[in-house]
Amino acid sequence: MESRVLFSSQLYFPPPVQNRDNSIAPSLLAPPSRNALSFSFPTPLTRSAMRIGQPLVKAAPIVAEVDDVSRRDGVIIIKRKKLAVFVSGGGSNFKKIHEGCSVGSVHGDVVLLVTNNKDCGGAEYARSNGIPVLVFPKGRREPSDGLSSTELVDVLREYGVDFVLLAGYLKLIPVELVQAFPKRILNIHPALLPAFGGKGLYGERVHKAVLASGARYSGPTIHFVDEEYDSGRILAQSAVRVNANDTPEELAKRVLREEHKLYVEVVAAICEERIKWREDGVPLIQSKGNSDEYY
Ligand code: GRF
Secondary structure, three states: OEEEEEEOOOOOOOHHHEOOOOOEOHHHOOOOOOOOOEEEEEOOOOOOOOOOOOHHHHOOOEEOOOOOEEEEOOEEEEOOEEEEEEEOOOOHHHHHHHHHHHHOOOOEEEEEEEEOOOOOHHHHHHHHOOOOEEEOOOOOOOHHHOOOHHHHHHHHHHOOOOEEEEOOOOOOOOHHHHHHOOOOEEEEEOOOOOOOOOOOOOOHHHHHHHHHHOOOEEOOEEEEOOOOOOOOOEEEEOOEEOOOOOOHHHHHHHHHHHHHHHHHHHHHHHHOOOEEEEOOOOEEEEOOOOOOOEO
16 A cells, blocks of 8 residues: 655745644645655555665564654645754754755754853854754853753753754753653764764864774764763764875864765654664664665
């Protein structure tokens, strides 16, 4: 049986015809709008195991985890997701994700920006784009400005946040947040984990360590977040060549360009419910064009 999938979208469907839960009113579903993002694939909602080409994946069936998806009149509707982005610095990844939401390549919206540094570039960009800025954790100098861990979780829930995206946020994520958003917090790291990660390995230090090791490839890793630094399940990576005469700055620049592409692609996938968890706990991304392909 084939099912049609539609993504509700503020760009494609004007707000008055959207339901309060951001899904599309049934009257709009058939026939789909010329601009609607839709495709068909074999009933992913009901399959517990999927056929995949690679032997590694065949050995361990995939369990589809489905959230925020509903069926109406045989049509699968995927809710537009609410995203909270955490930054400490310039926020170039945050800006790319926000742009992806604005142009429709990401089926979601950044509803909150969280930072430990309220004057950073990312926070300024958020304010100038009408995105509320929260300070976390409480600062030593101005503790009244910041939120406690439980207050942060409460605010994220009040805003209906679906996913938390760490994009250059340098503080450890508190256990309260990890437990409140299981499998819903992502981080981007500028090297190929599990190497070159962990406490103290951030920013330029990462690229210096890569160069010192003699590794010929580096590149961003996007992983789920647990209670430790850089240790959660790896979701996506992209390889960047390390050149013989690279400086840390040059390598960082090339890796950052890849980060921008990879993070937007991954956020698009999570917003479209295309993350599937293999039985051994490895998360995979289902290809957009072919539901039998994973990467
Ligand atoms: C990126 O290199 C990211 O991998 C790391 O912090 C940096 C943030 O850069 N976690 P930006 O603030 O997104 O420009």
